[in-house]
Amino acid sequence: MPRVRWLVLIAALAGAFFAASPALADAAGDATRLKSRLDPETAARVGEIVDAAREAGLPTAPLVARALEGASQQAPSATIVAEVQKLSGALADARRSLGRDSKETEIVAGASALVAGVPADSLAHLRASRPAESLTISLVVLCDLLARGVPQPTASGAVLAAVRAGGTDRDLLRMREHVHDQIRRGAEPGGAAQKGLRELLDRRPGRERAR
Amino acid sequence: MLDRDENGWLEEVRRDYRGAAPAADDARERLLARLAAEPAPRRPRANPFRWLAQQPLSIQGAVAGVALLVAAASGIGAFREIDRAAVARHVAVATAAPEAGTITFALRAPQVSSVALVGDFNAWDPGATPMRRQGQGDLWTAQVALSNGLHSYAYVIDGRQWQPDPGAPLSPEAPFGVRSSVIVVGERDAF
Numbered sequence: 001m002p003r004v005r006w007l008v009l010i011a012a013l014a015g016a017f018f019a020a021s022p023a024l025a026d027a028a029g030d031a032t033r034l035k036s037r038l039d040p041e042t043a044a045r046v047g048e049i050v051d052a053a054r055e056a057g058l059p060t061a062p063l064v065a066r067a068l069e070g071a072s073q074q075a076p077s078a079t080i081v082a083e084v085q086k087l088s089g090a091l092a093d094a095r096r097s098l099g100r101d102s103k104e105t106e107i108v109a110g111a112s113a114l115v116a117g118v119p120a121d122s123l124a125h126l127r128a129s130r131p132a133e134s135l136t137i138s139l140v141v142l143c144d145l146l147a148r149g150v151p152q153p154t155a156s157g158a159v160l161a162a163v164r165a166g167g168t169d170r171d172l173l174r175m176r177e178h179v180h181d182q183i184r185r186g187a188e189p190g191g192a193a194q195k196g197l198r199e200l201l202d203r204r205p206g207r208e209r210a211r
Numbered sequence: 212m213l214d215r216d217e218n219g220w221l222e223e224v225r226r227d228y229r230g231a232a233p234a235a236d237d238a239r240e241r242l243l244a245r246l247a248a249e250p251a252p253r254r255p256r257a258n259p260f261r262w263l264a265q266q267p268l269s270i271q272g273a274v275a276g277v278a279l280l281v282a283a284a285s286g287i288g289a290f291r292e293i294d295r296a297a298v299a300r301h302v303a304v305a306t307a308a309p310e311a312g313t314i315t316f317a318l319r320a321p322q323v324s325s326v327a328l329v330g331d332f333n334a335w336d337p338g339a340t341p342m343r344r345q346g347q348g349d350l351w352t353a354q355v356a357l358s359n360g361l362h363s364y365a366y367v368i369d370g371r372q373w374q375p376d377p378g379a380p381l382s383p384e385a386p387f388g389v390r391s392s393v394i395v396v397g398e399r400d401a402f
Contacts, residue, residue, distance in 0.1 A: 065331035072335040073387040083386040105361040116383030140380050140393055147381035147390060169398060
């Protein structure tokens, strides 16, 4: 019996080691990347945020990338740490709003939207409208509309309406291009977004029959 | 032609063959036992060509014509798919790509001496991915292998001026003063 007990213990330890080794490798890789580009103090402070995010099950690659982006743009240490901290909080909020089973790309895009001022409720409404399909492209389009000057309520409303109408990712990307084109020609961003949404809704199947 | 005697002889032979063959008493049991030990025969596959071979030539011709049309149509569709994928992966401005692989980034930048591609895929290192000018024109390109996911990137002009990709979706944030662009790899529904 003692021998069996030892075998079970060794097997459990081996299982724990193999389960933890990818996380350990990730942590080591993140630390190396941070130390190679940041001063030791900044690297340590960013490393703490990254480790906490990893323990919470959040994606850490965007946090490391954010710090490296700051280093490449020669941002002050305090700015880099503050931006990484802000992104970490946004990732946690995005996962809460979109659901724990959300894909990493959805959480990252959702975090960008939250940082840009989109209310958490809007993300939850988007998820409720499309529970089983990816929201990544929808969120990327929402972020792009915001970046191009579309007011937040208009941008959130347009993307939500498009998703609720059954708009596909392809439809949403086409809407984005339409809005982009209109703004480039001098249209007011909010009006361009409303026009882009109307065009998307007009193209949905069954629209002709409904008229 | 067979005469009457020959017909009678043939009839006798047939009668012999129709009768039970002489065999040992336990032959039937041994034969059944061997059959039981044999693996079950495979169900023969349905052969549509056998049915077709039995049809008149006009039906065979019609079926062959329909088959040719279907093959041609599906072939054209496949080429369209390949063409679309090639455009997305190798020529188009980086907006989104259906699957992980080599993505071509392209930027028109007249009167500049260097352009570099920076992004989360190369640790935002301006020295990692210099872009190449195409001929004497103003088109700069770089190819990068990207994994599935959401990637942020920007261009660095002449080693100091950062700018996003004018044709790609933008990130709404500018945490360090310059917005980045976004490319989504692996969202197949977008294609």
